[in-house]
Amino acid sequence: MGLKGREFAQGERAAANLVFLLDVSGSMNTPQKLPLVKEAMRLLVGKLRADDRVAIVTYAGASGLALPSTMANRRGEIFAALDALQPAGSTNGAMGIHLAYDIAKANLVVGGINRVILCTDGDFNVGTTNQGDLGRLIAEQAKSGVFLTGLGFGTGNYQDDTMEQLANKGNGNYGYIDSVREARRLLVDQVDGTLATIAKDVKIQVEFNPAQVAAYRLIGYENSLRAKEDFNNDEKDGGEIGAGHSVTALYEVVLAGRSAEGTRNRLDELRYGSETNPPVRAEVNHELLTVKVRAKAPDGDVSERWEFPLIDGGASFAETTPDFKFASAVAGFGMLLRDSAFRGETTFSRVLVWAESGMANDPTGYRQEFLDLVRKAEVLHRTKRG
Numbered sequence: 001m002g003l004k005g006r007e008f009a010q011g012e013r014a015a016a017n018l019v020f021l022l023d024v025s026g027s028m029n030t031p032q033k034l035p036l037v038k039e040a041m042r043l044l045v046g047k048l049r050a051d052d053r054v055a056i057v058t059y060a061g062a063s064g065l066a067l068p069s070t071m072a073n074r075r076g077e078i079f080a081a082l083d084a085l086q087p088a089g090s091t092n093g094a095m096g097i098h099l100a101y102d103i104a105k106a107n108l109v110v111g112g113i114n115r116v117i118l119c120t121d122g123d124f125n126v127g128t129t130n131q132g133d134l135g136r137l138i139a140e141q142a143k144s145g146v147f148l149t150g151l152g153f154g155t156g157n158y159q160d161d162t163m164e165q166l167a168n169k170g171n172g173n174y175g176y177i178d179s180v181r182e183a184r185r186l187l188v189d190q191v192d193g194t195l196a197t198i199a200k201d202v203k204i205q206v207e208f209n210p211a212q213v214a215a216y217r218l219i220g221y222e223n224s225l226r227a228k229e230d231f232n233n234d235e236k237d238g239g240e241i242g243a244g245h246s247v248t249a250l251y252e253v254v255l256a257g258r259s260a261e262g263t264r265n266r267l268d269e270l271r272y273g274s275e276t277n278p279p280v281r282a283e284v285n286h287e288l289l290t291v292k293v294r295a296k297a298p299d300g301d302v303s304e305r306w307e308f309p310l311i312d313g314g315a316s317f318a319e320t321t322p323d324f325k326f327a328s329a330v331a332g333f334g335m336l337l338r339d340s341a342f343r344g345e346t347t348f349s350r351v352l353v354w355a356e357s358g359m360a361n362d363p364t365g366y367r368q369e370f371l372d373l374v375r376k377a378e379v380l381h382r383t384k385r386g
Contacts, residue, residue, distance in 0.1 A: 001206065001291050002323075004246040005198045013196055013243070016052040016113040017069070021100040022085065023120035025060040029087035032178065033154040037119045038082045040151065040183035044117075045079070047191045048072035055103045056081050059096025060089035069107040094137060101141040113195050114146045115172070121154040122162040134162070139169040145299065147197055147240070148172035151186070164223075171200050171240055189364060193242030199295040201238035201303060205231045206251065208289045212312065215254040217342065219331045231294060234303050238294070250331045252342070288312040326358025326367060333374055336381075348378035 020041055028034040045054060049072060056067035056078070067081035100116045108114055138148060148170025152163045160176070167174035173194060175186045186194050203226065208216050218225070230236040241247070287309045294303040317325075332351045335343040355371050362368055 001204065001249045001251075002246060003202075003204065003241070003248075003293065005193065005241040005243055007244040008192050008196065013049075013192055014112040015109050016048065016115065016195055017104060017107050017109045018048075018053065018113075018195075019055045019057055019069075019100045019104045019116045021057050021059070021096050021116050021118045021120075022066075023060070023096075023118075024058045024085050024087050025089050026087055027121055028154070030154060033121060034085065034087050036153055036177065036180070036183070037151075038085065039180055040119070040177055040187055041082055041117075042079060043180075043183055044187040044191065045072060045075055047188055053107055053109075054078055055107070057096055057100040057103060058085060059099075060087075063095040063099045065099065065103065069103060094134065097134075097137060097141065101144065101146055104146040105144050108145065115149055115195060116146060116170070117149045117151065118166070119151045119153060120163070122152060122160070135165050135169040138166050142169065142171045147298075149194060150174040152176045153178075168237065168239070171197065173197075173240055173242055173245075185364070185366070190242075190244065193245040196243045197240050197298045198243050199241045200298055200300075201234070201236075202241050202293070202295040203231050203236075203238040203303075204247075204249070205292040205294075206289055207292065208253070209284070209287050210256070211285050212256055212288045213253050214256045217252045219250045219252060219342075220334060221249060231292065234296070234301065241295070248327050250327060284309070286311060322358040322360045324358075325354045326370075329355035329358065329374075330370065333370075333377070337377065348374060348381065352378075 022034075022037055022041075024034060028037070048054070052072040053069045054067070054072055055065070055069040058064050058066050066085065067078060070077055072078070097116075097118075100118075104114055104116055142148065148167055149172050150163045150167035150170070152160065152175070155178075163176075164174050175182075175194070177183045177186065205228065206216075224239070226236065226238075239247075289310050291308045291310065293306045293308075296303045317328075329351045332343070332346040332354065333348075334340075335346060336348060336351065351374055352371065355367065355374065359367055359371075
């Protein structure tokens with residue numbers, strides 16, 4: 001299942017009011033942390049319009065305003081403020097969060113993009129340090145209409161789960177930057193999607209037809225699963241979609257009449273009824289599944305709903321699109337890295353074949369980068385096995 005946000009035409013994006021919330025604590029004193037943060041922010045500033053604004057808030061043992069809200073065309077002042085940053089002290093993220101949102105709200109652009117961009121290794125060790133408390137703090141601040149982008153840096157003490165939760169609570173998005181190339185991908189090539197949210201609290205629900213499907217399994221997204229009752233509940237948080245962003249989810253299914261021992265998930269009695277209680281509308285029996293989507297406007301509180309039924313055309317894997325084959329390669333690679341019990345007969349060699357079949361559309365070179373990564377992982381795997 002693929003979901004993609006609409007892309008902005010040239011000049012369509014609204015003006016942006018950004019606050020860079022930068023961790024300058026002692027834990028950021030490695031080449032892949034604060035120096036990379038500075039370079040990433042320079043790249044982002046280079047993509048901003050003249051009518052955008054940037055402020056810089058730093059935090060370590062205490063927080064401070066390194067740069068008041070400044071027009072983006074005054075790049076020399078912004079770059080000078082970035083260059084002056086030095087790592088030192090402990091990490092009091094909560095103080096920085098309060099100040100960053102205060103600055104963002106003081107310069108709020110009505111109808112525009114208002115966003116705090118948090119850059120850190122996620123190691124909050126002074127003040128409010130509990131993940132739940134930090135999440136509640138961010139969620140409360142998000143009510144102001146200021147969204148959050150969380151960008152993670154570094155390894156070792158990096159707190160990935162904290163960063164992802166904060167982004168979710170802040171009606172925002174999350175990315176991990178380990179190189180200038182990745183910074184360029186998120187903050188240059190995909191800058192509109194990183195900055196501009198076109199839909200919030202997006203939820204996807206898939207209902208399988210028991211007349212066609214005996215069992216199913218979602219591949220990945222374990223930490224994004226929600227109770228089925230949450231789908232229609234606008235009080236329950238969902239994900240955010242940025243301009244041009246895409247989300248792809250793969251399911252493994254066992255068709256009706258095949259053995260499904262050990263893999264069965266209970267099918268909801270919804271559109272298609274159940275095996276013992278078939279649907280009233282016989283015309284839906286030929287459908288394989290229905291994808292349901294709910295989403296709110298970025299400034300809205302009530303969601304809209306869409307439904308998309310799917311009929312299985314019976315195509316073989318060899319007849320699928322290059323994009324489908326590449327997505328399958330990525331999912332297979334993830335299962336191999338995790339040594340998943342559901343990897344079946346997937347191997348690194350098969351992943352490479354699938355990925356190579358999906359190389360027809362690679363304008364940015366990211367698919368080639370994936371191929372290189374799989375080859376390296378295969379070598380490491382063989383070395384480990386001896």
